[in-house]
Amino acid sequence: MTPGVRLGQVSFVWRPWMVCVTLLLAAATFLVFCLSIGIGDFPIGLSRVIATILGRGEQVDEFVIMDLRMPRALAGLLVGIALGVSGAITQSVARNPLASPDILGITGGASATAVFLVTVSGGAATAVVSTVGLSAAALVGGLGTGLLVYFLAWRRGVDGFRLILIGISVTAVMEAITTWLLTKADIRDVARAQVWLVGSLDNRSWDEVRVVFWCTLVLMVVVAAVAFQFKPLHLGDEVAAGLGVRFSGVRAVLLLCAVLLAAAAVSAAGPVPFVALVAPQVAMRLVRYPTPPLVASGLVGALLLIGADLTARSALPVTLPVGVVTAAIGGPFLVYLLVRANLR
Amino acid sequence: MVGLGALVVVLVIGAAASLAVGARALSPAEVWHGLFASPDPDQRLTEIRLIVRTVRVPRTVLAIVAGIALGIGGSLIQGYTRNPIADTGLLGVNSGASFAVVTVIAVFGFADPFQYVWFAFLGAAAAGVVVFGLSSIGRGAGNPLTLALAGQGVTVFLAAMTTAVALTDLQSLNALRFWNAGSVAGVGFDVIWPVTAFIAVGVVLALTTLPSLNLLNLGDDVARGLGVNIALSRTVGIVAITLLAGAATAACGPIAFLGLMVAHVARYMTGPDYRWLVPYAGLLGAVVLLVGDIVGRLVVRPGELDAGVVVALLGAPFFAVLVWRGKFRSA
Numbered sequence: 001m002t003p004g005v006r007l008g009q010v011s012f013v014w015r016p017w018m019v020c021v022t023l024l025l026a027a028a029t030f031l032v033f034c035l036s037i038g039i040g041d042f043p044i045g046l047s048r049v050i051a052t053i054l055g056r057g058e059q060v061d062e063f064v065i066m067d068l069r070m071p072r073a074l075a076g077l078l079v080g081i082a083l084g085v086s087g088a089i090t091q092s093v094a095r096n097p098l099a100s101p102d103i104l105g106i107t108g109g110a111s112a113t114a115v116f117l118v119t120v121s122g123g124a125a126t127a128v129v130s131t132v133g134l135s136a137a138a139l140v141g142g143l144g145t146g147l148l149v150y151f152l153a154w155r156r157g158v159d160g161f162r163l164i165l166i167g168i169s170v171t172a173v174m175e176a177i178t179t180w181l182l183t184k185a186d187i188r189d190v191a192r193a194q195v196w197l198v199g200s201l202d203n204r205s206w207d208e209v210r211v212v213f214w215c216t217l218v219l220m221v222v223v224a225a226v227a228f229q230f231k232p233l234h235l236g237d238e239v240a241a242g243l244g245v246r247f248s249g250v251r252a253v254l255l256l257c258a259v260l261l262a263a264a265a266v267s268a269a270g271p272v273p274f275v276a277l278v279a280p281q282v283a284m285r286l287v288r289y290p291t292p293p294l295v296a297s298g299l300v301g302a303l304l305l306i307g308a309d310l311t312a313r314s315a316l317p318v319t320l321p322v323g324v325v326t327a328a329i330g331g332p333f334l335v336y337l338l339v340r341a342n343l344r
Numbered sequence: 345m346v347g348l349g350a351l352v353v354v355l356v357i358g359a360a361a362s363l364a365v366g367a368r369a370l371s372p373a374e375v376w377h378g379l380f381a382s383p384d385p386d387q388r389l390t391e392i393r394l395i396v397r398t399v400r401v402p403r404t405v406l407a408i409v410a411g412i413a414l415g416i417g418g419s420l421i422q423g424y425t426r427n428p429i430a431d432t433g434l435l436g437v438n439s440g441a442s443f444a445v446v447t448v449i450a451v452f453g454f455a456d457p458f459q460y461v462w463f464a465f466l467g468a469a470a471a472g473v474v475v476f477g478l479s480s481i482g483r484g485a486g487n488p489l490t491l492a493l494a495g496q497g498v499t500v501f502l503a504a505m506t507t508a509v510a511l512t513d514l515q516s517l518n519a520l521r522f523w524n525a526g527s528v529a530g531v532g533f534d535v536i537w538p539v540t541a542f543i544a545v546g547v548v549l550a551l552t553t554l555p556s557l558n559l560l561n562l563g564d565d566v567a568r569g570l571g572v573n574i575a576l577s578r579t580v581g582i583v584a585i586t587l588l589a590g591a592a593t594a595a596c597g598p599i600a601f602l603g604l605m606v607a608h609v610a611r612y613m614t615g616p617d618y619r620w621l622v623p624y625a626g627l628l629g630a631v632v633l634l635v636g637d638i639v640g641r642l643v644v645r646p647g648e649l650d651a652g653v654v655v656a657l658l659g660a661p662f663f664a665v666l667v668w669r670g671k672f673r674s675a
Contacts, residue, residue: 096493103496152664162667165429168496169664172433172600176656180649182521187514190521198507273500324508331501338478338494 018287018296025286025299032306033077037069039314075204075268076306076322078212080275082265084283084301085223087276088292089258093251094164097337100277101262103167107271108174109145110138110263111197114270115178118193119185134196135208139267145174146259199272199323201309208268215264220298223257226250227294272323274330275301281337304329347613351627355408358634362404365638367646368395375400399529406536407528407634407651410592411602413543415629416550417588418603419610419622423557424581425476428608428666432472432589433600433656436495438526439502440471441593445523446509449516458534460519464594465542469586471498476582526597526652528637539595546587550622553580557618599652601659602629608666632658 034053038044044052044061051057052065086101101107117137153159153166178197182190195202262276279301280292287296308325316325363375370378370392377389378396414432421430432438444467445460454460479494510517556577559567564574592599603625610625633651636658640649 099493102500152668155668164493165667166664169660169667172656172660172663176653176660179521179525180653183525183650184647187518191511191514191517194507194511194517198504198511273504277497318512320508320511324504327501327504331497331504334494334497334501335478338490338497341490 015287015289018289018293021287022293022296022299025283025296025303029077029299029302029306032303032310033073036073036076036306036310037065039310040069071204071206071209072201072309073306074209075212076201076309077302078209078216079201079265079269079272080279080302080305081298082212082216082219082261082301083272083276083305084279084297084299085220085294086258086261086265087278087301088280088283088294088297089223089254089261090276091280091292093255093258094161096164097281097341099164100274101258102271102273102276103164103171104259104262105145105149105167105170105174106142106259106262106266108171108178109148110142110266111271112145112174112178112181113141114138114196115181115193118196119181119189133207135211135267139211139263142263142266143259145170146263150255150259195321196270198321199270199326200321201269202321204268212264212268216261219257219261219264223254223294226253269305270321270323272305273327274334275305275326278326278330278333279304281333348623348627351624351631355627355631355634358631358638359404359408362407362634362638363396363400366395366400366641367648370396398532402531402533402536403529403637404634405533406531406539406595407637408630409536409540409543410528410596410599411630411633412626413546413588413592413629414599414602414633415606415610415625415627416547416622417585417592418605418629419607419618419625420550420553420557420581420585420588421603422607423561423618424578424585425480426561429604431601431604432593433495433598433604435589436471436475436498436502437468437589437593438598438600439499439506440474441465441468441590442520442524442598443467443471443502443506443509446506446513446516446520449519450509450513453515455515455519458532461535461539461594465590468590468593471502472586472589473582474498523597525650526599526655527650528596528633529648529650531595535595539591542587542591546584546591547626549580549584550588553577553584554619554622557581561616561618597652599633600656601663602632602655605655605659605662606632608662 034046034049037053038046038049042064044064048057048061049065052061057065083101090099090101090104091097114134114137117134149163149167149170152170153163155162182193185193265272280297282304283296283300284290284292286300287293304326305322308329309322312320312322312325360372360375363379364370364372374392375396378393379401381389381393383390383393418431421432421435422428441464444463448454448460448463452459475495475498478498479490506520510520556567556572559570559572560574560577562570568574589603606625606628607621610621610628614620614624633655636654637651640651640654643649643654
């Protein structure tokens with residue numbers, strides 16, 4: 001049996017299996033993170049990578065690792081965590097294992113904004129990109145669209161079903177705009193925009209990492225503060241209300257955090273597909289828990305994203321953006337989820 | 345019957361407007377001359393004849409044919425899936441066609457729409473069958489959400505694969521971006537005639553299934569009791585949908601939300617009897633696509649907005665209103 005633990009006002013259930021798996025996931029994530037830094041045109045051994053991260057490395061390693069490889073690896077780590085947690089929240093709130101923040105409009109809005117800025121050269125667009133950067137501008141576009149979906153779906157509270165359908169419709173409008181912008185643009189800009197559109201970790205700088213780092217940190221604190229009301233939420237409005245959860249308030253805060261996390265991730269790496277969908281489901285099965293666990297989902301997300309990036313740049317014959325690899329993994333996984341959910 | 349007549353009149357007016365409106369606006373007399381006059385040494389009249397015959401007529405014909413196909417296809421998909429959210433865009437048909445187009449351009453170096461249109465057709469049909477099959481396994485059959493999410497998932501997957509191919513081949517990336525916008529312009533009669541033939545077969549098949557479709561919507565048990573061969577009716581229906589949606593998408597590129605939108609308007613006009621609903625939806629589809637194409641020529645003059653983009657910009661908010669008014673229920 002799983003004993004309960006009570007510390008003052010907070011009580012939770014002590015689950016040894018869940019804690020063990022989560023710690024193992026953390027260790028695996030750290031290992032892949034270091035591997036991703038070590039592997040490249042100038043290979044560096046694992047021990048030297050760890051020494052350099054701890055500040056006791058050689059000068060040469062320090063330059064290659066801290067200036068060249070660290071931003072990419074960190075971006076992968078943070079984006080993966082943000083997407084995993086965001087997906088876990090979305091799936092819990094929508095009470096649907098197939099929901100992911102991609103359909104809440106963030107991805108579509110950020111894509112349309114980014115493509116607009118990449119393809120429309122001159123004047124205001126160039127000024128915006130040079131002052132605040134493409135990532136930050138995409139962040140604003142994604143957030144705006146996410147909030148629009150949220151308000152359009154609001155009708156005496158937010159309902160998961162309506163949220164998904166409104167999200168699909170708003171995303172379709174954004175896609176139409178993106179498509180039109182692409183037909184107008186110069187073909188070289190189109191290629192640049194297309195890489196952004198599928199999600200990529202190429203050429204990340206410390207600036208971008210800083211934005212996603214602070215966003216993720218602040219939001220994780222907020223999520224952690226309300227997460228203990230997470231489980232009743234999954235039981236449905238009536239049951240949750242009966243158990244004393246102020247569900248509309250909690251749900252609004254959690255959903256807002258999910259939108260913001262996804263937007264931060266999209267701004268740093270573009271709309272990397274399927275990570276937010278797959279990570280919570282894998283985490284759920286690993287820790288044997290009935291709802292998507294937050295911490296484990298974040299770790300699986302990071303593991304998936306860094307692993308996919310490593311595959312994309314070292315294992316494949318041609319260098320592809322990381323989003324292509326996550327889609328190749330995620331597509332079949334989605335099919336599996338669908339078939340399983342329907343056959344039960 | 346009066347409604348059908350009115351729609352035909354609107355369609356004829358739309359077609360006339362479609363011949364006259366564009367970057368080079370033509371008067372009715374000029375259109376008439378362009379259509380029926382014999383070759384003339386006059387430079388200006390020759391030019392008009394060229395515009396009308398090689399630009400305006402093909403795109404008008406294609407808008408009508410593809411509109412009918414997507415309208416009928418959309419209402420049939422909704423009938424057979426018993427799913428008010430079914431649409432070619434949501435079923436992954438569009439992304440399947442895009443993927444096929446990009447792949448054959450990258451592999452075989454096709455440059456002419458006449459060459460890759462057949463592969464678009466195959467890709468569209470394959471993706472549609474996969475999504476439809478996935479969402480109708482077991483318990484999920486008929487659940488709008490399962491279908492929407494299956495379509496969305498397959499679309500995202502195929503889109504990423506399409507990008508992967510397009511990024512390694514600049515020529516296919518270039519073709520992809522124009523193809524993706526969904527346009528009725530720039531396609532010649534060499535493509536339009538075969539596509540029309542496919543669509544005609546699809547329309548005939550669709551019309552023959554309508555009485556049994558009505559009975560199927562009473563539930564499988566009732567339909568079987570009334571003597572409907574359910575498996576046969578479903579198979580014919582799916583073949584018709586694939587022909588209609590696949591051929592239209594192959595010729596125009598992805599046009600989302602058109603089928604969904606007109607199916608709902610048609611149901612509002614006729615009630616649930618598919619024998620009336622489907623013809624209305626076909627004519628409405630032609631009208632909406634034609635008007636979408638004309639509007640696209642007018643709003644960003646002298647440039648053009650592709651018909652697919654206009655229809656999506658109209659259809660998506662329409663869909664949102666339907667959602668908001670509670671037209672879809674989770675099963």
